[in-house]
Amino acid sequence: MVDKRSTVEEMVGELRPGMTVGFGGWGSRRKPMAVVRAIVRAGIGDLTVVSYGGPDVGLLCAAGLVRKIVFGFVTLDSIALDPHFRAARQAGRLEAMEIDEGMLYLGLSAAGQRVPFLPTRAGLGSDVLRVNPGLRTVRSPYEDGEELVAMPALDLDVAFVHMNRADRHGNGQVLGPDPFFDDLYLGAARRRFVTAEKVVEPGRLTDEGPMQSIVVTRLLTDGVAEAPRGAHFTSCPPDYGRDEAFQSRYAKSAADKEAWTAFRHDFLDVDEEGYLAAVAAGAAGPAAGR
Amino acid sequence: MTGPSTTASPQGPAGEVRRAEVCAVACAEAFRGDGEKLVSPFGTVPSLGARLARLTFEPDLVLTDGEAALMADTPPVSAAPGDVLREAPMPYRRVFDVVWSGRRHVMMMASQLDMYGNQNLSCIGDWARPAIQLIGVRGAPGNSVNHTTSYWVPAHSPRVFVEHVDMVSGVGYDRLAGAPAAARFHEVRVVVTNLAVLDFGGPDHRMRLRSVHPGVAVEEVEAATGFPLVVEGAVPTSRLPSAEELQLLREVLDPAGAAQKELPG
Numbered sequence: 275m276v277d278k279r280s281t282v283e284e285m286v287g288e289l290r291p292g293m294t295v296g297f298g299g300w301g302s303r304r305k306p307m308a309v310v311r312a313i314v315r316a317g318i319g320d321l322t323v324v325s326y327g328g329p330d331v332g333l334l335c336a337a338g339l340v341r342k343i344v345f346g347f348v349t350l351d352s353i354a355l356d357p358h359f360r361a362a363r364q365a366g367r368l369e370a371m372e373i374d375e376g377m378l379y380l381g382l383s384a385a386g387q388r389v390p391f392l393p394t395r396a397g398l399g400s401d402v403l404r405v406n407p408g409l410r411t412v413r414s415p416y417e418d419g420e421e422l423v424a425m426p427a428l429d430l431d432v433a434f435v436h437m438n439r440a441d442r443h444g445n446g447q448v449l450g451p452d453p454f455f456d457d458l459y460l461g462a463a464r465r466r467f468v469t470a471e472k473v474v475e476p477g478r479l480t481d482e483g484p485m486q487s488i489v490v491t492r493l494l495t496d497g498v499a500e501a502p503r504g505a506h507f508t509s510c511p512p513d514y515g516r517d518e519a520f521q522s523r524y525a526k527s528a529a530d531k532e533a534w535t536a537f538r539h540d541f542l543d544v545d546e547e548g549y550l551a552a553v554a555a556g557a558a559g560p561a562a563g564r
Numbered sequence: 565m566t567g568p569s570t571t572a573s574p575q576g577p578a579g580e581v582r583r584a585e586v587c588a589v590a591c592a593e594a595f596r597g598d599g600e601k602l603v604s605p606f607g608t609v610p611s612l613g614a615r616l617a618r619l620t621f622e623p624d625l626v627l628t629d630g631e632a633a634l635m636a637d638t639p640p641v642s643a644a645p646g647d648v649l650r651e652a653p654m655p656y657r658r659v660f661d662v663v664w665s666g667r668r669h670v671m672m673m674a675s676q677l678d679m680y681g682n683q684n685l686s687c688i689g690d691w692a693r694p695a696i697q698l699i700g701v702r703g704a705p706g707n708s709v710n711h712t713t714s715y716w717v718p719a720h721s722p723r724v725f726v727e728h729v730d731m732v733s734g735v736g737y738d739r740l741a742g743a744p745a746a747a748r749f750h751e752v753r754v755v756v757t758n759l760a761v762l763d764f765g766g767p768d769h770r771m772r773l774r775s776v777h778p779g780v781a782v783e784e785v786e787a788a789t790g791f792p793l794v795v796e797g798a799v800p801t802s803r804l805p806s807a808e809e810l811q812l813l814r815e816v817l818d819p820a821g822a823a824q825k826e827l828p829g
Binding site for chain 2: 300327345346347348349354355359360363364365366372373374375376377379394395396397398399400401402404405420421422451452453454455
């Protein structure tokens with residue numbers, strides 16, 4: 275069987291400016307943050323980002339790498355709004371396709387099923403149709419004749435998800451309570467990458483969780499990379515919770531240019547090892563968090 | 565009164581009962597008749613109301629722990645998601661299945677709300693370049709056309725109750741004309757605020773003042789609303805918690821007083 279082991283740098287090396295990129299996770303939960311940090315380091319911009327948005331969106335916005343965001347929300351959960359995302363939108367720097375969360379689910383599903391759209395009631399009557407003039411409705415060909423929103427397929431160039439465990443063939447496992455939509459992101463993409471807290475021997479994923487927790491099969495994966503704490507500072511239960519102290523620091527880095535420059539210098543202009551060391555050093559200081 | 569743990573008389577003066585408790589009961593009342601439905605309350609007071617309803621007149625309500633599980637028991641609102649007895653998994657993807665099936669009643673919050681029940685939680689100002697970017701439309705467009713929707717507004721003011729919302733997220737009654745697929749399962753049931761309970765029983769489904777909380781004058785609600793409310797005759801007072809409800813609220817569901825933090829007074 276194919277050994278799909280790779281590195282975060284190699285995965286991100288496939289990105290090109292202008293691509294459409296999807297990130298798994300939800301809000302500030304199990305986001306592929308090691309990948310996001312690597313994209314910031316590589317400075318690959320002009321991206322269209324599709325996300326149940328959290329700090330993945332905020333960090334890339336702060337780094338000026340996002341042209342367009344496809345989203346239903348952007349939140350840090352314990353902090354309701356991501357200040358970097360807000361700043362980008364309020365400065366008029368960010369194109370947006372703002373849709374209902376369920377429409378996002380259907381758009382990813384449609385892409386994975388290779389159909390041009392899936393019908394839904396969601397969006398009807400709302401300003402989602404006003405701000406997305408490209409969205410069309412479709413009339414049921416059956417007797418009911420209902421006119422529904424035709425949510426278009428959200429085809430991705432590349433998708434990244436972060437899992438608790440994976441094996442080298444590209445099977446991925448979520449040990450936390452919610453798999454979110456990660457398999458749909460992979461299914462919607464041309465190139466599909468999984469990072470994991472730990473890459474284990476094939477066949478050993480069931481050592482730590484039931485078979486149903488293996489939510490991604492190798493049919494959906496092109497590359498696998500071990501990335502310990504690869505979701506930090508978002509939550510990745512049961513391996514770790516959200517680093518609230520660090521998230522707060524991240525949010526405060528939106529205060530002004532100096533704050534962002536300092537944050538970037540300390541945590542982003544360093545490699546992943548340097549990042550984790552800087553986080554550990556920060557946690558040992560007086561502003562210690564969990 | 566000797567303290568919050570003694571049994572208060574429901575007929576007693578309103579001063580004995582806190583405003584947050586009246587609001588929690590109003591939220592519980594919003595879920596009356598829902599039976600075996602997934603009730604999704606946003607905010608502490610609605611969460612309290614949903615749990616109160618389940619412990620009293622709506623025992624079959626289905627409630628999540630705020631994360632990815634349904635709760636087998638009805639713990640205090642301060643209980644962490646990991647600390648509850650789990651009934652069944654309810655990850656986000658399954659929530660959408662429930663939304664689209666209609667077996668749900670959501671009580672959302674609103675940054676803006678208009679007289680027909682259009683709600684905004686996306687942004688303030690021009691959408692293309694917002695003056696204030698908020699969280700986004702979230703699931704409001706889909707919720708509002710698929711199942712019952714109610715709203716919780718902890719600070720009733722003309723900034724929230726506006727003539728026109730800047731970005732229609734949750735769909736109101738005036739947007740259903742000529743859109744039968746949107747109207748088919750649409751119901752905005754009630755709006756519970758720190759001052760009053762409102763519904764859409766006015767002409768053309770306009771917002772109507774259903775009751776004012778004890779100690780609140782009709783004029784006060786009207787002054788805090790940025791459009792004319794439908795007021796029919798003498799407006800009743802929102803009902804007070806029963807002795808049993810008060811005991812459940814204070815001793816079982818919110819002994820830490822979390823609702824007081826969301827709604828002081």
